[in-house]
Amino acid sequence: MPRIVDLRSDTVTKPSPEMRRAIYEAKVGDDVFGDDPTVNKLQERVAELLGKEVALYVPSGSMANQIAVACHTSPGDEIYCEAGCHVYNFEGGGAAHFSNVMFNTIEGINGAYTANQVEAKLRPDNHHFAPSRLIWVENSANRAGGTIFPQDEILRLRNLADNHGLGFHLDGARIWNVAAATGKTEAELADPFDSVNVCLSKGLGAPVGSLVVGSVELIDRAHRFRKRLGGGMRQAGIIAAAGLYAVENNRTRLVKDHKCARRLAEAINKLDSFSVALETVATNIIIIDTTPSGLGGIEITARLRENGVWGTSFGGTKARFVTHLDVNDDDIDYAIEVFAKVDKLPK
Ligand SMILES: Cc1ncc(COP(=O)(O)O)c(C=O)c1O
Numbered sequence: 001m002p003r004i005v006d007l008r009s010d011t012v013t014k015p016s017p018e019m020r021r022a023i024y025e026a027k028v029g030d031d032v033f034g035d036d037p038t039v040n041k042l043q044e045r046v047a048e049l050l051g052k053e054v055a056l057y058v059p060s061g062s063m064a065n066q067i068a069v070a071c072h073t074s075p076g077d078e079i080y081c082e083a084g085c086h087v088y089n090f091e092g093g094g095a096a097h098f099s100n101v102m103f104n105t106i107e108g109i110n111g112a113y114t115a116n117q118v119e120a121k122l123r124p125d126n127h128h129f130a131p132s133r134l135i136w137v138e139n140s141a142n143r144a145g146g147t148i149f150p151q152d153e154i155l156r157l158r159n160l161a162d163n164h165g166l167g168f169h170l171d172g173a174r175i176w177n178v179a180a181a182t183g184k185t186e187a188e189l190a191d192p193f194d195s196v197n198v199c200l201s202k203g204l205g206a207p208v209g210s211l212v213v214g215s216v217e218l219i220d221r222a223h224r225f226r227k228r229l230g231g232g233m234r235q236a237g238i239i240a241a242a243g244l245y246a247v248e249n250n251r252t253r254l255v256k257d258h259k260c261a262r263r264l265a266e267a268i269n270k271l272d273s274f275s276v277a278l279e280t281v282a283t284n285i286i287i288i289d290t291t292p293s294g295l296g297g298i299e300i301t302a303r304l305r306e307n308g309v310w311g312t313s314f315g316g317t318k319a320r321f322v323t324h325l326d327v328n329d330d331d332i333d334y335a336i337e338v339f340a341k342v343d344k345l346p347k
Contacts, residue, residue: 002308003334004308004309006326007310007311010322011202014326015205015207016205018249022241022245023239025241026240028236030234030235031057031232031233031235032232032233032234036237036240038240038244041240041244042057042243043057046211047213049185050198050213052195055211056212056219057233057236057240057243059208059209059231060210061086061171061199061210062086062091062092063229063231065091065095066225067212068169068197068212069087070098070225071221072194073167075100076100077099077131078104078130078133079101079103079133080104080132081103081106081136082106082107082108082136084108084141085111085136086142088103089143101133104121106121110145110147111142112141112148112153118135119160132164133166134166134167134169135160137157139172139178140178140181140285142285144287145286145287146281148181151182158193167194168193170190171197172186172197174199174203175198177203177258177283181282195214196212196213196214203257204243204246204251206242206246207242209239254283254284258284260323261281261285261322263336264323267336267339268286268288268336272292272293275292277289285322286321287320289317291317294347296316298315309338
Protein backbone atom coordinates (compact mmCIF):
# COMPACT_ATOMS: atom_id res chain seq x y z
CA MET A 1 0.00 0.00 0.00
CA PRO A 2 1.41 3.46 -0.85
CA ARG A 3 2.42 5.51 2.15
CA ILE A 4 -0.05 8.12 3.41
CA VAL A 5 0.71 10.87 5.91
CA ASP A 6 -2.67 12.33 6.79
CA LEU A 7 -2.19 15.92 7.96
CA ARG A 8 -5.73 17.13 7.16
CA SER A 9 -6.64 17.56 10.82
CA ASP A 10 -5.86 16.34 14.34
CA THR A 11 -9.33 14.76 14.27
CA VAL A 12 -8.21 11.89 12.00
CA THR A 13 -6.52 9.84 14.74
CA LYS A 14 -7.64 6.27 15.48
CA PRO A 15 -7.94 4.90 19.03
CA SER A 16 -4.77 3.11 20.18
CA PRO A 17 -4.94 -0.48 21.55
CA GLU A 18 -4.72 0.93 25.12
CA MET A 19 -7.58 3.34 24.45
CA ARG A 20 -9.62 0.49 22.95
CA ARG A 21 -8.96 -1.53 26.11
CA ALA A 22 -10.27 1.36 28.23
CA ILE A 23 -13.38 1.39 26.02
CA TYR A 24 -13.78 -2.38 26.41
CA GLU A 25 -13.49 -2.23 30.17
CA ALA A 26 -15.67 0.86 30.68
CA LYS A 27 -18.26 0.73 33.44
CA VAL A 28 -21.48 2.18 32.06
CA GLY A 29 -24.97 3.27 33.08
CA ASP A 30 -27.73 5.46 31.68
CA ASP A 31 -26.19 8.93 31.53
CA VAL A 32 -29.52 10.65 30.89
CA PHE A 33 -30.34 9.52 34.45
CA GLY A 34 -26.85 10.66 35.53
CA ASP A 35 -25.99 6.99 36.19
CA ASP A 36 -22.93 6.46 34.00
CA PRO A 37 -19.91 6.21 36.30
CA THR A 38 -17.39 6.75 33.49
CA VAL A 39 -19.12 9.87 32.19
CA ASN A 40 -19.35 11.18 35.74
CA LYS A 41 -15.66 10.53 36.31
CA LEU A 42 -14.73 12.26 33.04
CA GLN A 43 -16.88 15.29 33.89
CA GLU A 44 -15.36 15.56 37.37
CA ARG A 45 -11.82 15.20 36.06
CA VAL A 46 -12.23 17.79 33.30
CA ALA A 47 -13.93 20.27 35.67
CA GLU A 48 -10.99 19.79 38.06
CA LEU A 49 -8.40 20.28 35.30
CA LEU A 50 -10.13 23.44 34.12
CA GLY A 51 -10.60 24.75 37.67
CA LYS A 52 -14.38 25.13 37.25
CA GLU A 53 -17.26 23.79 39.33
CA VAL A 54 -18.76 21.29 36.89
CA ALA A 55 -18.57 19.91 33.34
CA LEU A 56 -21.08 18.38 30.94
CA TYR A 57 -20.16 15.72 28.37
CA VAL A 58 -21.58 16.35 24.88
CA PRO A 59 -21.06 14.64 21.51
CA SER A 60 -19.09 17.33 19.64
CA GLY A 61 -17.28 20.66 19.81
CA SER A 62 -19.97 22.25 17.68
CA MET A 63 -22.69 21.15 20.09
CA ALA A 64 -20.60 22.40 23.00
CA ASN A 65 -20.27 25.79 21.30
CA GLN A 66 -23.97 25.97 20.51
CA ILE A 67 -24.86 25.10 24.09
CA ALA A 68 -22.47 27.79 25.37
CA VAL A 69 -24.05 30.40 23.08
CA ALA A 70 -27.52 29.37 24.26
CA CYS A 71 -26.52 29.51 27.94
CA HIS A 72 -25.22 33.08 27.72
CA THR A 73 -27.71 34.76 25.40
CA SER A 74 -31.33 35.61 24.59
CA PRO A 75 -32.68 36.04 21.04
CA GLY A 76 -31.49 39.28 19.43
CA ASP A 77 -28.31 39.52 21.53
CA GLU A 78 -24.90 40.23 20.05
CA ILE A 79 -21.68 38.24 20.45
CA TYR A 80 -18.18 39.68 19.87
CA CYS A 81 -15.78 37.25 18.23
CA GLU A 82 -12.78 37.11 15.90
CA ALA A 83 -13.76 37.00 12.21
CA GLY A 84 -12.10 33.63 11.51
CA CYS A 85 -13.44 31.72 14.52
CA HIS A 86 -15.17 28.35 14.37
CA VAL A 87 -18.50 29.22 15.97
CA TYR A 88 -19.08 32.03 13.48
CA ASN A 89 -17.85 30.31 10.31
CA PHE A 90 -18.11 26.55 10.54
CA GLU A 91 -21.18 25.53 12.50
CA GLY A 92 -23.80 25.85 9.79
CA GLY A 93 -25.16 29.15 11.12
CA GLY A 94 -26.09 27.24 14.29
CA ALA A 95 -26.01 30.28 16.59
CA ALA A 96 -28.49 32.12 14.34
CA HIS A 97 -30.65 29.04 14.00
CA PHE A 98 -30.78 27.81 17.58
CA SER A 99 -30.22 30.98 19.63
CA ASN A 100 -31.28 33.75 17.21
CA VAL A 101 -28.22 35.83 18.00
CA MET A 102 -25.99 38.09 15.93
CA PHE A 103 -22.20 38.13 15.69
CA ASN A 104 -20.18 41.31 15.64
CA THR A 105 -16.86 40.16 14.19
CA ILE A 106 -13.46 41.65 14.90
CA GLU A 107 -10.56 41.46 12.43
CA GLY A 108 -7.82 40.15 14.64
CA ILE A 109 -4.17 39.35 14.17
CA ASN A 110 -3.39 35.63 14.22
CA GLY A 111 -6.81 34.88 15.67
CA ALA A 112 -6.45 37.33 18.57
CA TYR A 113 -7.97 40.77 19.09
CA THR A 114 -7.76 43.45 21.74
CA ALA A 115 -10.09 44.71 24.46
CA ASN A 116 -9.87 48.14 22.79
CA GLN A 117 -11.22 46.67 19.56
CA VAL A 118 -14.20 45.19 21.38
CA GLU A 119 -14.79 48.36 23.40
CA ALA A 120 -14.96 50.39 20.19
CA LYS A 121 -17.76 48.11 18.96
CA LEU A 122 -19.88 47.88 22.12
CA ARG A 123 -23.44 49.07 21.58
CA PRO A 124 -24.90 51.90 23.66
CA ASP A 125 -27.75 50.82 25.92
CA ASN A 126 -30.44 52.09 23.56
CA HIS A 127 -33.48 50.43 21.96
CA HIS A 128 -32.02 50.90 18.47
CA PHE A 129 -29.26 48.39 19.12
CA ALA A 130 -28.86 44.69 19.74
CA PRO A 131 -27.90 44.10 23.38
CA SER A 132 -24.16 43.42 23.71
CA ARG A 133 -24.02 40.13 25.61
CA LEU A 134 -20.98 37.90 25.19
CA ILE A 135 -17.27 38.06 24.35
CA TRP A 136 -16.00 34.91 22.61
CA VAL A 137 -12.35 33.84 22.46
CA GLU A 138 -10.92 30.83 20.56
CA ASN A 139 -7.62 29.53 21.93
CA SER A 140 -5.77 28.09 20.12
CA ALA A 141 -7.23 29.69 16.98
CA ASN A 142 -7.70 26.93 14.42
CA ARG A 143 -8.07 28.92 11.21
CA ALA A 144 -5.25 31.31 12.15
CA GLY A 145 -2.85 28.36 12.43
CA GLY A 146 -3.18 27.07 16.00
CA THR A 147 -2.05 30.43 17.33
CA ILE A 148 -2.16 31.35 21.00
CA PHE A 149 -4.29 34.23 22.30
CA PRO A 150 -2.08 36.41 24.56
CA GLN A 151 -3.12 35.85 28.19
CA ASP A 152 -2.58 39.50 29.21
CA GLU A 153 -5.11 40.56 26.56
CA ILE A 154 -7.51 37.91 27.84
CA LEU A 155 -7.26 39.56 31.28
CA ARG A 156 -8.05 42.96 29.72
CA LEU A 157 -11.07 41.39 27.99
CA ARG A 158 -12.18 39.97 31.36
CA ASN A 159 -12.08 43.49 32.81
CA LEU A 160 -14.06 44.83 29.89
CA ALA A 161 -16.65 42.07 30.33
CA ASP A 162 -16.93 42.93 34.04
CA ASN A 163 -17.27 46.65 33.38
CA HIS A 164 -20.11 46.09 30.90
CA GLY A 165 -21.87 43.08 32.41
CA LEU A 166 -20.93 40.77 29.51
CA GLY A 167 -20.37 37.02 29.55
CA PHE A 168 -16.93 35.69 28.61
CA HIS A 169 -16.56 32.32 26.88
CA LEU A 170 -13.53 30.35 25.69
CA ASP A 171 -13.74 27.93 22.78
CA GLY A 172 -10.89 25.83 24.11
CA ALA A 173 -11.26 22.95 21.65
CA ARG A 174 -7.45 22.87 21.65
CA ILE A 175 -6.74 24.36 25.09
CA TRP A 176 -4.61 21.25 25.74
CA ASN A 177 -2.21 22.38 23.00
CA VAL A 178 -2.03 25.86 24.49
CA ALA A 179 -1.21 24.41 27.91
CA ALA A 180 1.49 22.17 26.44
CA ALA A 181 2.99 25.03 24.42
CA THR A 182 2.96 27.69 27.15
CA GLY A 183 3.58 25.62 30.27
CA LYS A 184 0.46 27.21 31.83
CA THR A 185 -2.08 24.83 33.33
CA GLU A 186 -5.47 24.44 31.72
CA ALA A 187 -6.96 25.95 34.89
CA GLU A 188 -4.78 29.07 34.59
CA LEU A 189 -5.82 29.48 30.95
CA ALA A 190 -9.50 28.96 31.79
CA ASP A 191 -9.56 31.08 34.95
CA PRO A 192 -10.64 34.42 33.40
CA PHE A 193 -13.63 32.86 31.61
CA ASP A 194 -17.18 32.20 32.79
CA SER A 195 -17.39 29.09 30.64
CA VAL A 196 -15.13 26.97 28.46
CA ASN A 197 -15.61 24.16 25.98
CA VAL A 198 -12.91 21.58 25.35
CA CYS A 199 -12.60 18.80 22.78
CA LEU A 200 -11.30 15.29 23.38
CA SER A 201 -11.35 14.27 19.71
CA LYS A 202 -8.67 16.66 18.44
CA GLY A 203 -5.11 16.69 19.79
CA LEU A 204 -5.97 14.27 22.59
CA GLY A 205 -6.93 11.56 20.12
CA ALA A 206 -10.27 10.32 21.48
CA PRO A 207 -12.73 9.21 18.81
CA VAL A 208 -15.53 11.51 20.00
CA GLY A 209 -16.62 13.94 22.69
CA SER A 210 -16.41 17.45 24.09
CA LEU A 211 -17.31 19.10 27.38
CA VAL A 212 -18.82 22.41 28.43
CA VAL A 213 -17.37 23.60 31.71
CA GLY A 214 -18.50 26.34 34.11
CA SER A 215 -20.50 27.12 37.25
CA VAL A 216 -23.19 24.82 38.64
CA GLU A 217 -25.81 27.33 37.54
CA LEU A 218 -24.51 27.63 33.96
CA ILE A 219 -24.12 23.88 33.51
CA ASP A 220 -27.62 23.33 34.82
CA ARG A 221 -28.85 25.48 31.91
CA ALA A 222 -26.43 23.65 29.58
CA HIS A 223 -28.08 20.36 30.55
CA ARG A 224 -31.45 21.56 29.29
CA PHE A 225 -29.95 22.81 26.00
CA ARG A 226 -28.12 19.50 25.52
CA LYS A 227 -31.47 17.74 25.88
CA ARG A 228 -33.14 20.10 23.40
CA LEU A 229 -30.39 19.45 20.86
CA GLY A 230 -30.72 15.70 21.33
CA GLY A 231 -27.28 15.39 22.86
CA GLY A 232 -28.27 13.28 25.88
CA MET A 233 -26.61 9.90 25.40
CA ARG A 234 -27.35 6.70 27.28
CA GLN A 235 -24.46 4.27 28.03
CA ALA A 236 -22.06 7.01 26.95
CA GLY A 237 -19.33 5.65 29.24
CA ILE A 238 -18.30 3.51 26.26
CA ILE A 239 -17.01 6.63 24.51
CA ALA A 240 -16.30 8.68 27.64
CA ALA A 241 -13.77 5.97 28.62
CA ALA A 242 -11.73 6.88 25.54
CA GLY A 243 -11.97 10.55 26.54
CA LEU A 244 -10.83 9.81 30.07
CA TYR A 245 -7.92 7.76 28.74
CA ALA A 246 -7.01 10.65 26.41
CA VAL A 247 -7.12 13.24 29.18
CA GLU A 248 -4.91 11.16 31.47
CA ASN A 249 -2.39 9.95 28.87
CA ASN A 250 -2.25 12.23 25.85
CA ARG A 251 -1.86 15.77 27.17
CA THR A 252 1.83 16.04 27.90
CA ARG A 253 2.82 14.33 24.63
CA LEU A 254 1.34 17.26 22.65
CA VAL A 255 4.75 18.97 22.76
CA LYS A 256 5.88 16.27 20.30
CA ASP A 257 3.19 17.34 17.81
CA HIS A 258 4.35 20.93 18.21
CA LYS A 259 7.97 19.96 17.51
CA CYS A 260 6.90 18.01 14.41
CA ALA A 261 4.86 20.97 13.18
CA ARG A 262 7.76 23.37 13.64
CA ARG A 263 10.23 21.06 11.87
CA LEU A 264 7.87 20.58 8.93
CA ALA A 265 7.02 24.30 8.76
CA GLU A 266 10.69 25.31 8.73
CA ALA A 267 11.45 22.79 5.96
CA ILE A 268 8.48 23.93 3.84
CA ASN A 269 9.43 27.56 4.30
CA LYS A 270 12.88 26.90 2.80
CA LEU A 271 11.35 25.70 -0.51
CA ASP A 272 10.82 28.08 -3.42
CA SER A 273 7.11 27.37 -3.96
CA PHE A 274 5.70 28.00 -0.49
CA SER A 275 5.94 30.31 2.45
CA VAL A 276 4.94 29.83 6.07
CA ALA A 277 4.66 32.65 8.62
CA LEU A 278 6.78 30.77 11.14
CA GLU A 279 5.73 32.98 14.04
CA THR A 280 2.19 31.57 13.66
CA VAL A 281 3.33 27.97 14.13
CA ALA A 282 2.85 28.05 17.89
CA THR A 283 1.24 24.62 18.31
CA ASN A 284 0.32 21.79 15.90
CA ILE A 285 -1.11 23.64 12.88
CA ILE A 286 0.75 24.92 9.81
CA ILE A 287 -0.86 27.24 7.27
CA ILE A 288 1.12 27.42 4.04
CA ASP A 289 0.88 30.12 1.41
CA THR A 290 1.26 28.76 -2.13
CA THR A 291 1.58 32.17 -3.84
CA PRO A 292 5.26 31.72 -4.85
CA SER A 293 4.31 28.52 -6.74
CA GLY A 294 1.83 30.42 -8.92
CA LEU A 295 -0.73 27.73 -8.02
CA GLY A 296 -3.65 27.73 -5.62
CA GLY A 297 -4.11 25.72 -2.43
CA ILE A 298 -6.42 23.29 -4.25
CA GLU A 299 -3.81 22.38 -6.92
CA ILE A 300 -0.99 22.12 -4.40
CA THR A 301 -2.94 19.90 -1.97
CA ALA A 302 -3.93 17.71 -4.96
CA ARG A 303 -0.27 17.30 -5.98
CA LEU A 304 0.79 16.54 -2.43
CA ARG A 305 -2.03 14.03 -2.08
CA GLU A 306 -0.99 12.19 -5.26
CA ASN A 307 2.31 11.68 -3.43
CA GLY A 308 0.75 10.54 -0.16
CA VAL A 309 0.70 13.74 1.91
CA TRP A 310 -2.80 14.88 2.75
CA GLY A 311 -3.69 18.43 3.76
CA THR A 312 -6.70 20.74 3.54
CA SER A 313 -6.98 23.55 1.03
CA PHE A 314 -8.51 26.73 2.42
CA GLY A 315 -9.21 27.93 -1.13
CA GLY A 316 -7.20 30.81 -2.57
CA THR A 317 -3.52 30.31 -1.86
CA LYS A 318 -3.78 28.86 1.64
CA ALA A 319 -3.67 25.26 2.84
CA ARG A 320 -3.51 23.68 6.29
CA PHE A 321 -1.43 20.79 7.66
CA VAL A 322 -1.93 19.50 11.18
CA THR A 323 0.32 17.22 13.22
CA HIS A 324 -1.17 14.74 15.67
CA LEU A 325 -0.90 11.53 17.68
CA ASP A 326 -0.76 9.28 14.61
CA VAL A 327 2.13 11.14 12.95
CA ASN A 328 5.71 10.42 13.98
CA ASP A 329 9.17 11.78 13.09
CA ASP A 330 9.48 9.38 10.12
CA ASP A 331 6.18 10.62 8.72
CA ILE A 332 7.44 14.18 8.99
CA ASP A 333 10.66 13.20 7.14
CA TYR A 334 8.49 11.68 4.42
CA ALA A 335 6.23 14.76 4.28
CA ILE A 336 9.31 16.97 3.91
CA GLU A 337 10.50 14.80 0.96
CA VAL A 338 7.11 15.04 -0.71
CA PHE A 339 6.91 18.83 -0.30
CA ALA A 340 10.40 19.05 -1.84
CA LYS A 341 9.25 16.87 -4.75
CA VAL A 342 6.13 18.99 -5.38
CA ASP A 343 8.31 22.11 -5.16
CA LYS A 344 10.30 20.80 -8.15
CA LEU A 345 7.29 19.76 -10.32
CA PRO A 346 6.79 21.90 -13.44
CA LYS A 347 4.25 24.66 -12.77
C1 LIG B 1 -11.82 25.74 17.54
C2 LIG B 1 -12.87 24.72 17.24
N1 LIG B 1 -14.02 24.76 17.92
C3 LIG B 1 -14.99 23.86 17.70
C4 LIG B 1 -14.84 22.87 16.76
C5 LIG B 1 -15.97 21.91 16.51
O1 LIG B 1 -15.68 20.61 16.91
P1 LIG B 1 -16.46 19.35 16.28
O2 LIG B 1 -15.83 19.07 14.98
O3 LIG B 1 -16.25 18.28 17.31
O4 LIG B 1 -17.89 19.73 16.15
C6 LIG B 1 -13.67 22.80 16.01
C7 LIG B 1 -13.49 21.75 15.01
O5 LIG B 1 -12.49 21.68 14.30
C8 LIG B 1 -12.65 23.76 16.26
O6 LIG B 1 -11.50 23.75 15.56
